[in-house]
């Protein structure tokens with residue numbers, strides 16, 4: 001009997017959790033073959049890319065090394081095509097991998113196409129290389145204005161990091177919403193005061209219409225001079241799933257059933273930012289805190305299916321939003337399972353330590369899961385916010 005082929009696409013926070021869990025749980029089984037495909041051998045700590053953009057070096061974390069001993073095979077390459085009927089994926093246009101079950105975890109990137117000029121003139125934090133290119137530019141700037149487009153949490157963290165590292169630069173944060181808009185009023189006020197202390201000039205309630213070589217044009221016609229533009233606004237996913245005929249939502253994310261399987265192609269599990277996952281409180285939004293559990297759940301479900309059992313519904317509730325404000329300050333907003341803010345939050349050095357602990361935790365967590373897969377199966381399930389009638 002030929003082995004059941006599981007292919008994991010993407011070794012980011014979610015794909016890596018699935019890969020390690022599958023490798024560890026299928027270790028020694030000759031009837032299961034796990035293959036992990038990723039663009040690079042190095043694990044990209046996306047949570048640190050705003051730090052990499054100011055010249056702080058990222059750790060060398062090797063995906064194939066971590067997979068060693070699990071039996072999972074690593075293929076370095078770029079996924080260029082997917083044929084959902086033939087159950088095949090194309091890598092670098094010259095290699096084809098066939099699967100019986102696919103875990104799709106190709107993540108997301110900042111949306112560089114919605115606003116004209118972003119693709120041509122703005123920097124992004126879409127990959128470690130992109131962050132390093134920006135770091136090089138910032139290090140040589142010596143003065144002038146850096147505009148950060150997008151006042152979401154990535155924009156806030158990036159603006160704070162750049163302003164702290166380069167006090168001689170004028171850092172402008174532009175966006176529709178107020179920075180920290182989803183936090184409770186006191187946490188939001190702390191975050192905004194920290195940005196002010198760091199000298200970040202905030203313009204909220206504005207819409208960027210166009211990015212030009214040396215300026216950003218706003219919807220009202222006003223323009224803001226910029227020596228460097230960093231774009232953090234919106235997200236975009238790979239077009240591969242949609243092109244292959246999988247049911248996707250308006251953002252191109254694979255629409256998943258309660259067990260994280262594609263609603264149109266149940267042999268495809270969708271995890272992390274690339275998946276549209278509905279919970280009792282609504283659609284999940286892309287985070288590492290929610291992405292890792294999706295990877296674990298997909299792996300556990302695949303192993304259950306191989307044993308002839310039905311996968312269980314996926315349930316997840318948010319618990320915190322940690323936001324760095326440079327290296328010595330942060331806000332950690334604790335949340336209800338639906339991500340709405342609780343009254344309790346942390347600030348200052350203690351919050352900065354909390355944030356660093358959270359940021360550093362995925363890699364050791366994978367190491368633990370490799371030895372003890374059950375250790376990865378604990379996350380907040382969201383209680384009444386995610387309870388489905390008839391389940392506990």
Ligand SMILES: Cc1cc2nc3c(=O)[nH]c(=O)nc-3n(C[C@H](O)[C@H](O)[C@H](O)COP(=O)(O)OP(=O)(O)OC[C@H]3O[C@@H](n4cnc5c(N)ncnc54)[C@H](O)[C@@H]3O)c2cc1C
Pocket residue numbers: 009010011012013014015016037038039040044046047048049050077078079080105106107108125154157238271272273274286287288289290291322
């Ligand atoms: C600066 C920054 C700070 C952030 N901070 C936080 C935070 O504090 N907390 C939090 O919860 N979230 C944070 N996020 C969001 C978080 O990083 C994402 O939600 C998370 O990375 C999603 O995990 P993922 O596994 O779905 O995708 P990713 O981690 O993006 O991994 C996708 C992987 O797939 C690979 N890939 C993509 N396309 C292809 C292809 N065609 N072929 C081969 N390989 C491919 C990529 O190279 C990557 O390795 C932050 C994001 C940024 C940019």
